Amino acid sequence: xxxxxxxxxxxxxxxxxxxxxxxxxxxxxxxxxxxxxxxxxxxxxxxxxxxxxxxxxxxxxxxxxxxxxxxxxxxxxxxxxxxxxxxxxxxxxxxxxxxxxxxxxxxxxxxxxxxxxxxxxxxxxxxxxxxxxxxxxxxxxxxxxxxxxxxxxxxxxxxxxxxxxxxxxxxxxxxxxxxxxxxxxxxxxxxxxxxxxxxxxxxxxxxxxxxxxxxxxxxxxxx
Amino acid sequence: xxxxxxxxxxxxxxxxxxxxxxxxxxxxxxxxxxxxxxxxxxxxxxxxxxxxxxxxxxxxxxxxxxxxxxxxxxxxxxxxxxxxxxxxxxxxxxxxxxxxxxxxxxxxxxxxxxxxxxxxxxxxxxxxxxxxxxxxxxxxxxxxxxxxxxxxxxxxxxxxxxxxxxxxxxxxxxxxxxxxxxxxxxxxxxxxxxxxxxxxxxxxxxxxxxxxxxxxxxxxxxxxxxxxxxxxxxxxxxxxxxxxxxxxxxxxxxxxxxxxxxxxxxxxxxxxxxxxxxxxxxxxxxxxxxxxxxxxxxxxxxxxxxxxxxxxxxxxxxxxxxxxxxxxxxxxxxxxxxxxxxxxxxxxxxxxxxxxxxxxxxxxxxxxxxxxxxxxxxxxxxxxxxxxxxxxxxxxxxxxxxxxxxxxxxxxxxxxxxxxxxxxxxxxxxxxxxxxxxxxxxxxxxxxxxxxxxxxxxxxxxxxxxxxxxxxxxxxxxxxxxxxxxxxxxxxxxxxxxxxxxxxxxxxxxxxxxxxxxxxxxxxxxxxxxxxxxxxxxxxxxxxxxxxxxxxxxxxxxxxxx
Amino acid sequence: xxxxxxxxxxxxxxxxxxxxxxxxxxxxxxxxxxxxxxxxxxxxxxxxxxxxxxxxxxxxxxxxxxxxxxxxxxxxxxxxxxxxxxxxxxxxxxxxxxxxxxxxxxxxxxxxxxxxxxxxxxxxxxxxxxxxxxxxxxxxxxxx
Numbered sequence: 027x028x029x030x031x032x033x034x035x036x037x038x039x040x041x042x043x044x045x046x047x048x049x050x051x052x053x054x055x056x057x058x059x060x061x062x063x064x065x066x067x068x069x070x071x072x073x074x075x076x077x078x079x080x081x082x083x084x085x086x087x088x089x090x091x092x093x094x095x096x097x098x099x100x101x102x103x104x105x106x107x108x109x110x111x112x113x114x115x116x117x118x119x120x121x122x123x124x125x126x127x128x129x130x131x132x133x134x135x136x137x138x139x140x141x142x143x144x145x146x147x148x149x150x151x152x153x154x155x156x157x158x159x160x161x162x163x164x165x166x167x168x169x170x171x172x173x174x175x176x177x178x179x180x181x182x183x184x185x186x187x188x189x190x191x192x193x194x195x196x197x198x199x200x201x202x203x204x205x206x207x208x209x210x211x212x213x214x215x216x217x218x219x220x221x222x223x224x225x226x227x228x229x230x231x232x233x234x235x236x237x238x239x240x241x242x243x244x245x246x247x248x249x
Numbered sequence: 250x251x252x253x254x255x256x257x258x259x260x261x262x263x264x265x266x267x268x269x270x271x272x273x274x275x276x277x278x279x280x281x282x283x284x285x286x287x288x289x290x291x292x293x294x295x296x297x298x299x300x301x302x303x304x305x306x307x308x309x310x311x312x313x314x315x316x317x318x319x320x321x322x323x324x325x326x327x328x329x330x331x332x333x334x335x336x337x338x339x340x341x342x343x344x345x346x347x348x349x350x351x352x353x354x355x356x357x358x359x360x361x362x363x364x365x366x367x368x369x370x371x372x373x374x375x376x377x378x379x380x381x382x383x384x385x386x387x388x389x390x391x392x393x394x395x396x397x398x399x400x401x402x403x404x405x406x407x408x409x410x411x412x413x414x415x416x417x418x419x420x421x422x423x424x425x426x427x428x429x430x431x432x433x434x435x436x437x438x439x440x441x442x443x444x445x446x447x448x449x450x451x452x453x454x455x456x457x458x459x460x461x462x463x464x465x466x467x468x469x470x471x472x473x474x475x476x477x478x479x480x481x482x483x484x485x486x487x488x489x490x491x492x493x494x495x496x497x498x499x500x501x502x503x504x505x506x507x508x509x510x511x512x513x514x515x516x517x518x519x520x521x522x523x524x525x526x527x528x529x530x531x532x533x534x535x536x537x538x539x540x541x542x543x544x545x546x547x548x549x550x551x552x553x554x555x556x557x558x559x560x561x562x563x564x565x566x567x568x569x570x571x572x573x574x575x576x577x578x579x580x581x582x583x584x585x586x587x588x589x590x591x592x593x594x595x596x597x598x599x600x601x602x603x604x605x606x607x608x609x610x611x612x613x614x615x616x617x618x619x620x621x622x623x624x625x626x627x628x629x630x631x632x633x634x635x636x637x638x639x640x641x642x643x644x645x646x647x648x649x650x651x652x653x654x655x656x657x658x659x660x661x662x663x664x665x666x667x668x669x670x671x672x673x674x675x676x677x678x679x680x681x682x683x684x685x686x687x688x689x690x691x692x693x694x695x696x697x698x699x700x701x702x703x704x705x706x707x708x709x710x711x712x713x714x715x716x717x718x719x720x721x722x723x724x725x726x727x728x729x730x731x732x733x734x735x736x737x738x739x740x741x742x743x744x745x746x747x748x749x750x751x752x753x754x755x756x757x758x759x760x761x762x763x764x765x766x767x768x769x770x771x772x773x774x775x776x777x778x779x780x781x782x783x784x785x786x787x788x789x790x791x792x793x794x795x796x797x798x799x800x801x802x803x804x805x806x807x808x809x810x811x
Numbered sequence: 812x813x814x815x816x817x818x819x820x821x822x823x824x825x826x827x828x829x830x831x832x833x834x835x836x837x838x839x840x841x842x843x844x845x846x847x848x849x850x851x852x853x854x855x856x857x858x859x860x861x862x863x864x865x866x867x868x869x870x871x872x873x874x875x876x877x878x879x880x881x882x883x884x885x886x887x888x889x890x891x892x893x894x895x896x897x898x899x900x901x902x903x904x905x906x907x908x909x910x911x912x913x914x915x916x917x918x919x920x921x922x923x924x925x926x927x928x929x930x931x932x933x934x935x936x937x938x939x940x941x942x943x944x945x946x947x948x949x950x951x952x953x954x955x
Binding site for chain 2: 075080081092110173174192211214215
């Protein structure tokens with residue numbers, strides 16, 4: 027797969043879209059089928075005298091066959107899901123990251139630390155600095171929290187992961203195109219949960235290097 | 250099951266307030282519990298309206314952030330612990346003994362005590378509103394460490410914890426009593442495989458209650474100890490352990506809130522199609538599998554924590570497709586060949602099945618971890634569970650109310666007002682909850698008191714708020730219907746709908762010990778339909794018969810009819 | 812009564828299979844523990860049903876009760892309501908007003924005493940009825 031990711035890196039957005047494009051049409055088809063069958067049955071068998079109601083009440087072979095069809099559907103959906111999940115969770119974790127960012131959640135602020143550059147950025151209830159990332163490179167986010175559970179969600183990437191105090195968990199993500207994307211805390215974390223937001227600015231690798239140099243020159247990134 | 254001696258009357262039987270409050274009649278307790286849950290439903294609904302007003306447009310600040318957090322916590326807690334679950338139990342307390350031909354519920358004093366324990370828990374939970382720091386405000390699942398005393402100080406959260414313990418304890422005891430009633434008090438002739446469909450759904454719910462609710466009580470007791478200063482849930486593993494314990498209750502409970510209403514809708518569909526429920530044996534088997542699977546899916550709430558084996562839970566969650574698909578097959582096959590009357594109860598029952606379908610299908614969607622990594626904690630989840638619980642269970646609840654109201658009160662609800670109620674609720678529900686799927690996919694997280702003014706967000710949220718208003722109108726219509734129908738009674742008689750099950754073989758409302766006449770012979774899960782069909786055969790009425798020789802399509806079951 | 816334990820055991824078996832799957836697949840102690848608790852509760856409930864009535868494990872419809880057997884059904888139970896309120900006050904007292912713990916404790920003892928009286932009165936009434944009504948027991952054979 028690796029749909030839409032020219033670099034061959036795992037693209038969470040593409041993986042999501044791949045599974046979405048299989049699940050949602052099936053769901054819409056099933057919904058339409060059941061609604062139509064139900065409404066047709068109601069229309070056809072409406073208002074006949076009660077004595078005319080049929081008396082048959084079971085057909086085990088038909089129902090068994092139908093259950094087997096459902097089992098096959100489940101197997102197919104799980105195959106799709108497990109292969110995509112393998113890429114998002116396992117293959118991505120094996121990639122060599124071009125950049126590591128330590129993400130620390132606290133009430134109600136994000137702290138992004140770039141250990142390779144000595145840059146610290148903050149975004150949340152007190153002010154907003156963008157999380158700046160290069161495109162086309164695997165970025166390893168090392169997620170942790172100092173107080174309660176938060177969740178690091180970038181809707182554009184169709185991915186989130188929890189920040190749980192007492193653990194550091196890695197998520198490896200790739201931005202395939204330049205732009206500014208919204209990000210926010212997805213796990214309710216108390217009073218100002220709705221203010222725990224940030225923007226991601228994805229730059230080309232060259233732009234990113236320039237930005238990082240200028241930040242370093244400005245002395246650790248108090249932008 | 251056994252003969253009933255004259256009651257031991259400890260106090261002269263009063264129709265007074267005390268008599269109604271301390272009665273051990275299962276019908277009285279069921280009615281009390283139903284009414285109390287309905288009051289909590291209205292309260293939870295007001296909280297929802299306040300939240301929707303806050304969210305009508307970005308940056309409204311109709312209520313403060315703190316109040317908003319209390320509102321969504323208490324809305325969820327009220328609806329789950331104090332309305333849908335207890336309402337399902339109230340239906341069990343009232344109807345299960347009648348459906349199985351019993352004179353009373355097992356251990357009526359325990360049921361009575363459990364009702365009061367649950368009600369005290371509900372009141373104690375709501376008392377939090379009167380405290381200085383406000384009511385519980387760490388979400389209805391109160392994750393640690395957010396819910397500990399450092400992060401959520403104050404008596405309100407303590408009262409919430411104690412309230413949940415009491416409510417869950419009451420519900421657990423009731424579940425046990427329903428289980429004992431079904432196991433021990435079935436009328437002679439009612440084998441397990443002749444129990445009505447609704448009773449089966451209540452049986453599997455009771456199994457889940459007994460197996461999973463004690464784990465919630467444990468989790469809440471540990472949380473309470475944690476709030477008092479004990480270090481119970483420490484660090485990462487503590488946070489994950491709490492979530493495991495909570496969701497081991499928290500997922501089964503959503504099926505406890507679903508199965509009884511599925512049973513109610515199934516009864517309504519069978520009765521209004523004048524045809525017994527299709528595929529009984531397959532239905533029973535699938536209910537048992539459904540309930541067992543739904544005890545084993547809980548950690549799909551924890552896909553993004555990195556602390557659980559996602560594949561196992563994706564597997565069990567997706568496997569729910571099989572039993573759920575069988576229910577839908579049975580529903581459509583019951584309709585086919587029937588003689589369908591679209592009474593209000595039938596409209597709600599069909600609405601239950603078709604709208605729950607959206608909740609169910611979106612549930613398969615989020616059972617896939619890859620999709621859930623995006624959907625988790627977003628408005629997609631909010632849309633999903635409101636389609637199951639509101640568009641599903643609440644529609645099933647109303648189907649049951651229109652169906653059994655005449656049994657409980659002796660009077661029918663008005664059909665005209667009922668249809669208006671249905672149409673308003675249908676419009677309001679979809680206006681409110683459908684846009685949430687799109688907002689969630691665009692990136693709106695749940696539980697935020699304010700949202701950025703991205704293009705389209707304000708419009709969709711305004712639509713949802715308007716929809717919530719329509720739902721309020723629908724509920725008001727229902728209340729008017731109840732008042733009008735009780736004031737100007739349209740007497741229903743014993744069996745206004747040509748019912749299939751034993752509760753329709755006694756007066757409306759049933760006498761103190763349920764049946765004063767001999768019960769009809771119990772020949773299948775639809776004994777009254779059997780009677781009518783045999784009578785029609787004797788009278789030589791022209792009956793539609795399926796040609797003989799078609800596999801599995803037989804006539805009325807009559808095995809060892811007396 | 813007859814057959815009452817069968818659905819419980821069938822369900823406990825299904826649950827045990829899913830628990831085994833969870834054990835193999837996740838090996839998570841707290842998850843297997845929660846599962847094990849649920850299986851245990853249901854098996855114990857089934858065992859209790861069988862112990863009180865051996866027919867609970869046999870297939871088939873329940874039989875009519877033996878003639879002349881009666882059952883006392885209380886109409887009201889203030890003891891049950893008081894016990895519930897006592898339990899609620901104890902827990903409420905823990906969070907808010909400590910004296911309510913003592914109040915609830917006292918109330919609980921009172922209500923349990925009252926409950927004993929109620930149960931005793933019910934038994935006396937049932938025995939009186941049974942001793943009197945043996946001749947016309949046919950009336951009651953089907954039940955309520």
